[in-house]
Amino acid sequence: xxxxxxxxxxxxxxxxxxxxxxxxxxxxxxxxxxxxxxxxxxxxxxxxxxxxxxxxxxxxxxxxxxxxxxxxxxxxxxxxxxxxxxxxxxxxxxxxxxxxxxxxxxxxxxxxxxxxxxxxxxxxxxxxxxxxxxxxxxxxxxxxxxxxxxxxxxxxxxxxxxxxxxxxxxxxxxxxxxxxxxxxxxxxxxxxxxxxxxxxxxxxxxxxxxxxxxxxxxxxxxxxxxxxxxxxxxxxxxxxxxxxxxxxxxxxxxxxxxxxxxxxxxxxxxxxxxxxxxxxxxxxxxxxxx
Amino acid sequence: xxxxxxxxxxxxxxxxxxxxxxxxxxxxxxxxxxxxxxxxxxxxxxxxxxxxxxxxxxxxxxxxxxxxxxxxxxxxxxxxxxxxxxxxxxxxxxxxxxxxxxxxxxxxxxxxxxxxxxxxxxxxxxxxxxxxxxxxxxxxxxxxxxxxxxxxxxxxxxxxxxxxxxxxxxxxxxxxxxxxxxxxxxxxxxxxxxxxxxxxxxxxxxxxxxxxxxxxxxxxxxxxxxxxxxxxxxxxxxxxxxxxxxxxxxxxxxxxxxxxxxxxxxxxxxxxxxxxxxxxxxxxxxxxxxx
Numbered sequence: 001x002x003x004x005x006x007x008x009x010x011x012x013x014x015x016x017x018x019x020x021x022x023x024x025x026x027x028x029x030x031x032x033x034x035x036x037x038x039x040x041x042x043x044x045x046x047x048x049x050x051x052x053x054x055x056x057x058x059x060x061x062x063x064x065x066x067x068x069x070x071x072x073x074x075x076x077x078x079x080x081x082x083x084x085x086x087x088x089x090x091x092x093x094x095x096x097x098x099x100x101x102x103x104x105x106x107x108x109x110x111x112x113x114x115x116x117x118x119x120x121x122x123x124x125x126x127x128x129x130x131x132x133x134x135x136x137x138x139x140x141x142x143x144x145x146x147x148x149x150x151x152x153x154x155x156x157x158x159x160x161x162x163x164x165x166x167x168x169x170x171x172x173x174x175x176x177x178x179x180x181x182x183x184x185x186x187x188x189x190x191x192x193x194x195x196x197x198x199x200x201x202x203x204x205x206x207x208x209x210x211x212x213x214x215x216x217x218x219x220x221x222x223x224x225x226x227x228x229x230x231x232x233x234x235x236x237x238x239x240x241x242x243x244x245x246x247x248x249x250x251x252x253x254x255x256x257x258x259x260x261x262x263x264x265x266x267x268x269x270x271x272x273x274x275x276x277x278x279x280x281x282x283x284x285x286x287x288x289x290x
Numbered sequence: 291x292x293x294x295x296x297x298x299x300x301x302x303x304x305x306x307x308x309x310x311x312x313x314x315x316x317x318x319x320x321x322x323x324x325x326x327x328x329x330x331x332x333x334x335x336x337x338x339x340x341x342x343x344x345x346x347x348x349x350x351x352x353x354x355x356x357x358x359x360x361x362x363x364x365x366x367x368x369x370x371x372x373x374x375x376x377x378x379x380x381x382x383x384x385x386x387x388x389x390x391x392x393x394x395x396x397x398x399x400x401x402x403x404x405x406x407x408x409x410x411x412x413x414x415x416x417x418x419x420x421x422x423x424x425x426x427x428x429x430x431x432x433x434x435x436x437x438x439x440x441x442x443x444x445x446x447x448x449x450x451x452x453x454x455x456x457x458x459x460x461x462x463x464x465x466x467x468x469x470x471x472x473x474x475x476x477x478x479x480x481x482x483x484x485x486x487x488x489x490x491x492x493x494x495x496x497x498x499x500x501x502x503x504x505x506x507x508x509x510x511x512x513x514x515x516x517x518x519x520x521x522x523x524x525x526x527x528x529x530x531x532x533x534x535x536x537x538x539x540x541x542x543x544x545x546x547x548x549x550x551x552x553x554x555x556x557x558x559x560x561x562x563x564x565x566x567x568x569x570x571x572x573x574x575x576x577x578x579x580x581x
């Protein structure tokens with residue numbers, strides 16, 4: 001081997017060793033930070049080995065107790081006993097879905113109006129972009145349940161404050177997503193509509209809207225799925241839907257009722273997820289073909 | 291195309307327009323059938339909104355009274371004040387972060403074996419795959435707040451119930467995302483490692499892990515962000531964190547403190563988002579977020 005080649009190998013070895021050292025140091029540092037975070041959180045959240053050893057079996061025991069007694073010979077009566085409140089629960093679950101659907105539609109309308117002024121490429125007026133954006137940010141930053149607590153105080157118990165809470169939070173979330181979609185809009189059709197003499201709103205309606213509608217609809221369907229889940233727990237704070245019955249069952253330790261209601265919620269959420277997924281695939285497929 | 295009427299200056303006459311309309315009806319607006327369908331869809335949506343508003347007990351009077359009350363309490367929001375509870379609020383916020391962190395960590399630890407079990411290229415039995423996937427979906431369908439309610443009842447009030455609730459509600463989602471990442475690995479890399487003489491463990495370590503680890507880490511960080519948001523409200527059902535203080539303050543009408551806590555939550559959440567984004571970009575580069 002020539003001297004030059006030996007030198008090159010040598011340099012490679014050195015560089016490799018240096019990189020390895022660096023990588024090891026980074027991994028060690030990461031491990032230390034992670035350990036410190038785990039220790040600090042465990043201390044803050046009062047999680048320790050004894051808690052885990054006692055708590056986890058206790059939790060699974062609790063879940064096990066919610067499993068109903070179903071015998072093959074008396075299956076029908078057992079089922080009837082397990083789901084004794086089926087009619088009442090279905091009605092409340094229906095309310096939950098109605099609340100989620102209504103809130104999503106109204107939030108869609110609000111977000112549709114708000115997203116055009118919130119897109120910097122469509123709205124030439126800088127300060128109004130800023131104001132609308134901040135408003136949307138505040139609307140989506142506060143959790144739905146916090147809105148629900150406040151609205152229950154203002155509007156009284158029932159599904160109305162729950163619907164409004166979901167609506168305000170979703171309007172913020174959808175508005176931001178819609179505005180992001182708007183930023184990527186094709187300017188040619190916007191300019192075309194403008195050249196034909198359209199006003200600003202007409203430009204939005206005929207130049208922007210047709211391009212982005214499939215994306216909007218897809219986001220709205222996703223939001224609807226999330227909203228069904230959120231609406232199901234609004235009853236915990238008195239804002240309507242199935243949540244209140246679940247809260248009662250848990251508070252009164254009526255174990256089989258807990259599993260009955262939770263399974264109904266899971267089934268509803270699953271059906272809605274599947275339907276929305278289908279619709280979304282069709283929408284996006286149509287958008288790609290167009 | 292050769293069109294006789296495209297003489298440069300004159301607009302097409304009405305006869306030509308009629309001819310064009312007959313040839314290309316689509317270019318002149320939607321056909322009556324499509325229009326009827328659009329009107330029907332709009333009508334259905336309007337009918338649903340009217341029905342929904344009726345169902346939730348909407349009335350102008352109720353909205354008016356509610357807005358009046360909101361306006362009334364709005365003046366009590368400002369200036370926000372901690373009312374001497376600053377330390378208590380900070381402790382609650384710390385507890386919230388700790389719950390989110392440990393809950394995400396536990397969920398991730400549980401999701402790794404479950405993710406491998408649910409990956410089609412690891413366990414190829416179709417019934418097993420179907421069963422695991424559907425169970426994970428079931429876990430996913432239950433909101434963290436429902437788990438919190440159940441765990442508060444099972445292990446008592448406090449942040450431990452919140453940690454368990456977050457872990458349970460995320461383990462399904464993370465396992466599903468992990469299994470998808472595992473299913474999408476490129477086989478060339480692990481084949482290359484095997485061709486260099488690696489055994490099965492070495493092959494997994496150097497052929498598969500480098501491909502899936504960035505996706506795992508990215509998803510876990512994203513769920514840490516989302517859990518920080520969720521953890522702020524778990525206290526409403528007694529599962530620790532700032533939510534307890536928040537719902538108490540709302541119940542006893544200490545609106546300036548409510549405002550203070552909400553601002554605290556917003557600031558904390560945006561700091562966590564920022565840190566997590568920086569960390570994610572440093573660890574795995576820019577990646578699209580999971581939907």
